[in-house]
Amino acid sequence: MHRLRIYGTCNVGAAGTEPREKARQFTPFSAPDSTQVANIAQGKPFENCPIYSTNYYPQYANDASESTTFISHGSVARPWWMVDLLDTNLVDRVEVLPRPGTFAYRFHQVEVRVGSTPRVGEDFSEWPLLGFYEGPYTSIEGRLTFANGTKLCGRYVVVQRVAAQVDLLELADVKVFVDLP
Template identity: 30%
Template structure:
């Protein structure tokens, strides 16, 4: 039920005749004066519960500046598989500005991002990893017009685990970019990227 329809429901209830009424089916009570009293099983409480966050990047189209081989394609970064060391996106080693782009397909209000670095060895390659989002298509490698969501200075945690950022102010975005901003010479490696939204 949308916020508008919730308000309409409340208005309908509040403008009923001044009488006492109890609904065992929905759990709400209308008492004298047309005031709605919510109970734990209230429909009004249930319909207004926060919508859970979900990963809106899973399985969405992706592209990259380069690929180490056909075994390390960009779609490995958002396929939902992050416990297998060989299931990663891996750019070319000589890619001076390596990046990964995921197209969410629609605009989402982004509230958090989580990134799993490469699971084994090469933790120092995870350096100055920048995640941004924007609403318009940009070819790359310059994504400076996009809004910065997270910057992970690195190296990757030992043992390797998720690095996450919860945004204090949600950001509207469609295109998600991951870039290695450190000095050239090392590839960009991503086991999994998750982008969380309630919409």
């Protein structure tokens, strides 16, 4: 008769072969997490609300440069910027670098959501929430990471200010990290 005790390690012995004192020790095997993640947002197609001016293009939000900035038009009530990942992915996290400097405080009450279906209008509340940032942002915070621990499956990632007052959405860089196959 075989007896197993599992307390993080177990003693394994066969009846009648060795005394208990000489039983071999085994520890449970757990394979290391081999999942790799990578930023796939750079250069992907995007959609956005109206822009502030032609100096702040929406492609600046995912051009891998921290010196360019997307800025929404000041008349938009819930400004947003969205990237199309072109395929359904398991989103691990989204890193957002708001516009640093004097106007960094404008970045507050921001949601990041992940969707599987194309957008309809400018209400993204049906898409699962990856994370929320209350703010206000200060440049010493650096990149903000939006993640929820369970990961979300989707093709689209939107960054949207959901504050009651009308103000700008200013993004220096957005990275979307997904699990690679």
